[in-house]
Amino acid sequence: MSSAMLSALELVLAFANTHADAGDRVERFTDTEGLTTWLGEVAWGGAEPARTVADSDVVEARELRDALVTVLLSHSNDPATSDPAVRSAEAILERAGDRCPVAVRLSGSEARLGPGCGGVAGAFAGVLAAATELALSGQWARIKACRNEPCHFAFFDRSKNTSAGYCSTQCSSQASMRAYRARRKQALGGSTPNHTDNKEA
Secondary structure, three states, X not given: OOHHHHHHHHHHHHHHOOOOOOOOOOOOOOOHHHHXXXXXXXXXXXXXXXXXXXXXXXXXXXXXXXXXXXXXXXXXXXXXXXXXXXXXXXXXXXXXXXXXXXXXXXXXXXXXXXXXXXXXXXXXXXXXXXXXXXXXXXXXXXXXEOOOOOXXXXXXXXXXXXXXXXXXXXXXXXXXXXXXXXXXXXXXHHOOOXXXXXXXX
């Protein structure tokens, strides 16, 4: 995998993994300070840095991030992610692309995609450009979000048959145990006798 591919991959994963989970991961986009801090930690590769961040940018960051995670959950064949939810998420991503188009960057040694504007919108466009590069390279389907609720950690599926649905064996075990308990509860509930059937009319 090329360095450009790694850069695109790291950027998409870094953006997707800004949400909280039940463990140590906290929400990064709680306010303008949080978004500003996070933007300063990430190299956007061509986007002019954001000088000011508004409350509306924070709302958009969460909306765009959550839409991306929904699409990545669909890559994991998450049963709780419906087709309408995926279509809604795709529409959000498309609208973000309309607000700040992705631009082509050509040089004598490489061709890549990057943001067509600066500021916060350029940062968002940088994420979309990175995702597009992954799609064009055939790697997009391998970028997934963990099916274990509420983990949803974004990861690169390195399995040979692209079958991974969880970011770790721990999440896989937790999900399996939860499913087992749900099946057991349903089975015990279904075996309860219906005493009304034995009553005389």
